[in-house]
Amino acid sequence: MTDTQIDPRDKHPEGGFPAQEQEQPGLTDQTRPEPDHGEESYVGAGRLAGRRALITGGDSGIGRAVAIAFAREGAHVAIAHMPEEQADADDTIETVTDAGTTGVSFAGDLRDEGFATSIVDKTVEALGGLDIVVLNAAYQKDRESLVTLETEEFDRVFKTNLYGLLYTARQAVPHLQPGSSIIVTSSVQAFNPSPGLIDYAMTKAAQVAFVKALAEQLGPKGVRVNAVAPGPIWTPLIPATGWDAERIATFGTDTPLGRPGQPAELAGAYVYLASEAASYVSGAVLPVTGEDRAGSRHDPRQRCTRPGSRC
Template sequence: MANEQTDPTTKHHDEGFPGQEQDQPATTGPMTPQPDHGEDSYVGHGLLEGRRALITGGDSGIGRAVAIAFAREGADVAIAHMPEEEQDAASTVSLVEAAGRRAVAFAGDVRDEAFATSIVEDTVAQLGGLDVVVLNAAYQKDRESLASLPTEEFDRVFRTNLYGLIWSARAAVPHLEAGASIIVTSSVQAFNPSPGLIDYAMTKAAQVAFVKALAGELGEKGIRVNAVAPGPVWTPLIPGTGWDEERLATFGQDAPLGRAGQPAELAGAYVYLASEAATYVSGAVLPVTGGKPL
């Protein structure tokens, strides 16, 4: 029986979102509606059988969707998360284990160099090696203006989105063998920055440069480095951004497909980049934006 063809404009929640706000780190529980991480829909085909993956920010949102997909494709999964995200992390671990794969979770903050490094060593120790590194942890906040942007706030953005990424990648490279893959979660903001996300957009653009430069360095070793650039996606980061009710009511509506994406719709891009189907793909930025151009 052929797979049913669906209309992408209406496949998921195709309206705006009700007003809601959380302090960061935000979590899944209070969100309305709940995001779809592929819990009931993702079907694996053994594309990552036997791989060992580390996903930063793997407790919720895109990170959880990737963890579910990787596990159902046959990979063991380690996730890193903030201590405040313990409940979300436990749910992700349960979903990975339900797929019959090993799951471990590490609580801490990637702004801490010791933690961002130790998660790599701990993943290797507990899973027996490391084949895929997904550098996904991120922080963003709505900014009224550059003039009012506090130093401690853009420092938090830079340290989460860039410093943590570099520390974890630097620790991971010596453990990676030919065929391994590093995947960074960048953003459409790297190419079309919003004024209210100026510092976040800067880090996402820097991540693109990181991916292209590191792909050049590691290519001869057979290690691929790529990025996924999501558009507007309904994750805990959104109610944690500080947008008002009007902004949430229109979130994602300006995409050509007319709606925000769901985390489940990103998972396949990460599976592809980590799999044998992408053996000649490195230094690439794969957009999953609902049609928003890079």
Template sequence: MTRATPDDPRNAHHQGGFPPQTQSQPGLTSATHPTPDHGESTYEGHGRLAGRRALITGGDSGIGRAVAIAFAREGADVAIAHLPEEQEDADDTLGLVREAGRTGVSFAGDVRDEDFATSIVTETRSALGGLDILVLNAGYQHDIDSFSELRTDRMRRVFDTNLAGLVFSARAAFPDFEPGASIIVTASIQSFNPSPGLIDYAMTKAAQVAFVKALAEEAGPRGIRVNAVAPGPIWTPLIPGTGWDAEKLAHFGTDTALGRAGQPAELAGAYVYLASEEASYVSGAVLPVTGGKSL
């Protein structure tokens, strides 16, 4: 039998840095160059999540879109939450979910709003007939030149999006989860290796790891698993919207062992694994997908 030659991970996707570009938050896929790869043409499902029902916050683009595509192709119905300004991206993501033959629904709002972050759980259960997988992926970051320039309003947006919104949705979902349910948080390499220019973002990501470990202790006796994925530098619309200058974009991801930034598609398998029966003995874990950067 002839074996396929594995791809060289150093050049499996875009190599080198990225051209100068800026976006206001939230960033959009259509304005991100080059276009991120979410696995649209490459991800192949194998029924590992057949019959499951998932809610993904920040599911319109970037990592969230890649997870939505993968979950749908693995047999799950998918709900996504997104900001109203991201409707174009959300519609594209739902189209890909439905092309896979699964139900796809979206909810427009801001997870900083407790009523919205809570209601999406109820609405997902109503639309999909239940909820088995909660992916807490919505996030916000911005760059600062020095700590003295950290603005309170932007800091609060980071804290409220990355922490309060996460807690609102998880708290709403948790009481009615059945054994076998799974919560997956998108943490970050910043949880363990923080950058001064992202100090408030890094603080929230470290807090997310504490959330995962603490909730996993409580959830385990009920048969519920709680885990996190810690991405390294991944090319998504969030990056042009961070406020980095041309030099930082030109070197984005080139300091990893593999010498390049990752693509959203390269994270999808980690979320599928953590949501699937293959990870039945995995809880309280932080799975790094960092291109070789150490946690």
């Protein structure tokens, strides 16, 4: 074993997080322990030098990890975020600019078509073009049952996860040149939905269909479209989901590696899909789940019965 080889079971906290709850959208400084976005660990190699990226939901969690990795790979980065997340966005942009690249942020709600489209135009203006679009922003909430799922909440999930995604992608496509890339943050929920996340899981499955159809559509133009499907990742969205203390304490501990993932552990997947290393990859959904939960080896009678399971 070399000095750089690390046991993945011990790389990050194994779970057992303290009871906590936040209002949506969730903030980094209220999340205990604070997620690892790769601030201290990610080392770039110039794989995205000079490229211009827009990341929705780029203020915290997976989006922040991707912004940091892209910047350290040489990309200029724009992020979109909710107004309540300005402090997180400022921290992200500071880390981006510390890497020596340009960083800008835009505050607004992606359910607003005007905002969701304007961020594309503002990115092109600020960065001089657009090469990578990461459609990462999402909203989820624990649901007691379908019967009690309010239409207003259903609308919020679909408008954030699908409408906003479509608005931004539609505006971005005319700006994308051959070699450009669109990456969607889907979820393991697209393939193995949890009952309490029924509406969220529906949107994540729809995102997979979007990726595969758009990859077919844009392939002849030299634009690749892919998705990353995270498993249980510790981000501010988790304590803002509405789970009880037991669910938080056991979050992600049912994976074979015995722990939830950290945002930093997804960054490499996005870098790969955006880089020339993935030049022949399009229409793919790359799982980063701690195990293959799209398989059939789980007994459906047992699936998702344990607190913390997100299978």
